[in-house]
Amino acid sequence: xxxxxxRIENLTAVYGHxxxxxxxxxxVTLDIHQGEIFGLLGPNGAGKTTLLSCVEGILQPEAGGxxxxxxxxxxxxxATKSHLGVQLxxxxxxxxxxxxxxxxxxxxxxxxFLTPAEISAVLARFDLEDQAQKLSRRLSGGQKQRLALAxxxxxxxxxxxxxxxxxxxxxxxRRDVWAMIRTLHQxxxxxxxxxxxxxxxxxxxxxxxxxxxxxxxxxxxxxRLIAGLDAYPVLKTACDVALAQAEGLPxxxxxxxxxxxxxxxxxxxxxxxxxxxxxxTTLGHSVGDVTLRQPNLEDVFxxxxxxxxxx
Amino acid sequence: MKRFALLTKAMxxxxxxxxxxxxxxLAFPILILIIYRFVFGEGQVGDTDYMTWVAPGVVxxxxxxxxxxxxxxxxxxxxxxxxxxxxxxxPVPASSLVGSYLLxxxxxxxxxSTLIVSFAVLVFGMPLTWAGVLRAFPMVIVGIVTFVxxxxxxxxxxxxxxxxxxxxxxxxxxxxxxTDMIMPIQAMPTWLQEAAPYLPAYAVVQLVRPPLLKGQFSxxxxxxxxxxxxxxxxxxxxxxxLFRWSPKA
Numbered sequence: 001x002x003x004x005x006x007r008i009e010n011l012t013a014v015y016g017h018x019x020x021x022x023x024x025x026x027x028v029t030l031d032i033h034q035g036e037i038f039g040l041l042g043p044n045g046a047g048k049t050t051l052l053s054c055v056e057g058i059l060q061p062e063a064g065g066x067x068x069x070x071x072x073x074x075x076x077x078x079a080t081k082s083h084l085g086v087q088l089x090x091x092x093x094x095x096x097x098x099x100x101x102x103x104x105x106x107x108x109x110x111x112x113f114l115t116p117a118e119i120s121a122v123l124a125r126f127d128l129e130d131q132a133q134k135l136s137r138r139l140s141g142g143q144k145q146r147l148a149l150a151x152x153x154x155x156x157x158x159x160x161x162x163x164x165x166x167x168x169x170x171x172x173x174r175r176d177v178w179a180m181i182r183t184l185h186q187x188x189x190x191x192x193x194x195x196x197x198x199x200x201x202x203x204x205x206x207x208x209x210x211x212x213x214x215x216x217x218x219x220x221x222x223x224r225l226i227a228g229l230d231a232y233p234v235l236k237t238a239c240d241v242a243l244a245q246a247e248g249l250p251x252x253x254x255x256x257x258x259x260x261x262x263x264x265x266x267x268x269x270x271x272x273x274x275x276x277x278x279x280x281t282t283l284g285h286s287v288g289d290v291t292l293r294q295p296n297l298e299d300v301f302x303x304x305x306x307x308x309x310x311x
Numbered sequence: 312m313k314r315f316a317l318l319t320k321a322m323x324x325x326x327x328x329x330x331x332x333x334x335x336x337l338a339f340p341i342l343i344l345i346i347y348r349f350v351f352g353e354g355q356v357g358d359t360d361y362m363t364w365v366a367p368g369v370v371x372x373x374x375x376x377x378x379x380x381x382x383x384x385x386x387x388x389x390x391x392x393x394x395x396x397x398x399x400x401x402p403v404p405a406s407s408l409v410g411s412y413l414l415x416x417x418x419x420x421x422x423x424s425t426l427i428v429s430f431a432v433l434v435f436g437m438p439l440t441w442a443g444v445l446r447a448f449p450m451v452i453v454g455i456v457t458f459v460x461x462x463x464x465x466x467x468x469x470x471x472x473x474x475x476x477x478x479x480x481x482x483x484x485x486x487x488x489x490t491d492m493i494m495p496i497q498a499m500p501t502w503l504q505e506a507a508p509y510l511p512a513y514a515v516v517q518l519v520r521p522p523l524l525k526g527q528f529s530x531x532x533x534x535x536x537x538x539x540x541x542x543x544x545x546x547x548x549x550x551x552x553l554f555r556w557s558p559k560a
Contacts, residue, residue, distance in 0.1 A: 056400045058556065078402045086400040092393030096328035097321060108317040109401035135328075 005159065005190050006032040006055060010064035013050050013214075024050040026214040027064070032192060037185050039205030040194040041297060043307075047214040048194035049089055052161050055192070057081055068159070082110055085157030087148045089164045089194075095137035099128055099147060102136055103154050110155035126150040126180060142173035149180055153189075160184055162193040166200060178204060198297035210301055217304045222297055229303055231295040235264045235272055238289040239280055249275045261289070314403065319411040325385075326419055332381050336419065340373040340427050347493070348435065356495050359524060363438065366431035367447070367520040368492040371454060373427060374420045375486065375512050378458025379479040382416050383466040387475045390466075391558055399556045413459060420455035421448065428523070439523065446522035454515035457539045460546035461511065467553025486512040491520075514538035 013025040025047045032038045040048040053059035055066050057077040066073040068080040093102060103119045114122070123129045126146040131139060139147060145165070152160055165181065166174040181204055185191055195201055201208045202222045209219040218225055232253055239262050246255040251268030266272040269292055280287045302308060326332050347365055354361035389395050398408060428444075431437040462479065469475035488494055489503055490513035496504055507513045514535040521529040529535070 058396065058399045078404070081400065081402040084400065086397070088393055088397055088400070090393050092397045094321060094325050094394060095392075096325045101321065101324065105317050105321040106401075108314045109398065109403045111314055111402075113313055113317075 003034050004031040005034040005069060006030075006192070007067040008032075008051070008055070008064075009067075011051070011054055011061050011066065012063040013047075013054060013059060014062045015050075024214050025054070025061070028211075028214070028216055029064075030209055030216060030219065032190065033207075034190055035185075035188055036206045037181070037191045037193070037204050039201040039208040040192070040211055041196070041198065041201045041208050041301070042194075042211035043196055046196075046211045048196075048211055049163055050214075051211070052163055052192070052194060056084060056086055056161060082155075083158050085152040085155060085160040085189075087152040087160075087162045087165060089167070093136040093144065093147065093151075096135060098133050098135055099123065099139070100132040102147065103150060106151040107154035110157075112155045114154070122150050122154055125183075127176075142169060142176070145169060145173065145177060146180070149177065149184075153184060157189070159190045159192070162191065164194055164196075166195070166197070174200075198301070201297055208297065210297075210304060212301075212305045218300065225297060225300045226295050229295055229300055231299055231303075232265045232267050233269050233295065234293045235266055235269050235276075236261050236289075236291045236293065237264075237273075237276070237287055238262070239276060239287045240285050241276070241279055241283060245279060246276070249279065315407055315411055318403065318407065319414055322411050322415040323418065326381075326415055329385070332385075332419075336373065336377050336381055336423050337426065339376075340369050340423065341430055343369055343372070344427065344430060344435070362431065362435040363524065364495075364520075365493055366427065366435070366437050367523040368516060369431075370424045370427050370451065370523075371512060371516050371519055372487060372492050373423050374451065374455050375458050375492075375515075376483055377416070377420055377423065378455060378460075378462040379465065379483045380462070380476060382412075382459050383462030383469075383479055384472050384475045386412070386463065386466040387469055387472045390555060391472060393557075395556045405554075413456070416459045417452055417455050421451060424448070424451045440526040443522045443524070443526040446526070446528060447519050450515070450518035450522065453518060453536070453539050453543075457511050457515060457542050457546070460543050460550055463550035464546050464553060467550055467555065470559060486510055489513075491516050508534070509538060511539060511542045514542075 008028055008030040011025050011028040012023070015022045015024055028051060040051060042048050050059065054061050055068070055073065057073045057080055060074065068083055071080050073080045097105070100119050100123065103122050104114055107114045120129055120132065123132055126149055128143065128146055128150060131143060136144070136147060149165065152162065162181070166177050169177065181191060181193070193204065205222065207219065207221055208225065210217050238260055241262065243255050243257070246252060246262060246264060249264070250271045251266040252264050252272055253267060254265040256263050264272055273290065277287050298308070344366065348362055351361045356364040428439065432439050465475050465478050469478060486492070489499055490507055490510050492512060496507055499507070517529055517531060517535045518539070521527060
């Protein structure tokens, strides 16, 4: 196992005072390892951004602390910030600067001074070289998001913190950003991202912490979290058979109707489907619209918190 | 140092590419001079023709507007958009950020003032000596710092850019007429004439106008500097205390 790069210990953070005080993080402990893509998965308001803010050194925790490469963030914020590349949830850019000027100044904030050729190279990586002289406010949503990523790595950081990197992007732009994040990971960077999309966490993250109400409710690889559910794939089909007959099919653990669809939780999807087709033919019915859904992080979240990830 | 230079360059470009700043701080003062020429062009203030008398007032009016409205509002906008928060995540110290912002404000204020004075000299024949310029422009810097500091107090208090503009407008226009800036103080009621010297804009007018008109500081230079210094110290302390990286939750 790689060594711990970010250690979060007993972290508690609050907003507001007195009766209006809100506890955004409650005694959170996490280790994030060098070279991994670590996901913070949870619904809006779960505490993901607050946790990142404590790592970024822009929010003073109520208790506990964060160490980056062994250095306490609250004691030496300048030193720990220089390890980081940051993309905030709401892409905030100086609108009246060009794309190239932004890369130059954001790198300079970290005492990294790029030559024009180096600026072009950064932009080329994010498919923005043709936009170099454009004012940032004239970029499309997808281009702005890619620029936010470019700015996050302009200082060549060891750790990249991405807060909802694909929110409000269309599916294609989202896949582009995923590919870029994978490339950053292949370069050896440690990436911490927040998301409320379980498919994003499954597609990108080596490990995931599920966060809800300011607490970590589980932390592991997506595969182990799903395996820990002890759940089976669900075969869904438009087929009219009695539930009692469906429950007798091979491999079926549970049968139910949701609307017009028959849902069969099964340990042997292929055998179940074959037997269902035989049964339906005997009854003079057909088996249509067949889909098979594997258990996913959405199910993990539902089981652990009793509520859906996305309302 | 290179970081400070690049940050300052970025801030400068951000200001001069902002259409509001361009209009209100570069075009509007020239427009005011032209309007005054048509309305009050033939008038006299003491032994000085009105346009010569009012040009230094427009210089102060302009840096007052810039400090109270443009500078303060731009800071609130940067806070509202999350730009300050993004800068906060970098290792750049707050002092560098504030220093570069102030430097840009001073540079733009000097640029505007040069433009106004040049226009008054070239178009309205305002007499000017180098001795006057060398004495007046350092006082313009004192004025800019005074008004920017007050503007930053407004930006610290105002929850949104809209509120910052409203508060700035009230302080701006109220001082415009009662501080000897564009209307002679002698035209005001006695009680106002007695109160005006304690207003920051009045003190800056007294620092800037005499050297531009006569090449010499006025006899109450010390008092005016004391008043402006007082405002700078108090406003800077208040602004530092009120400064926020993020909007209020």
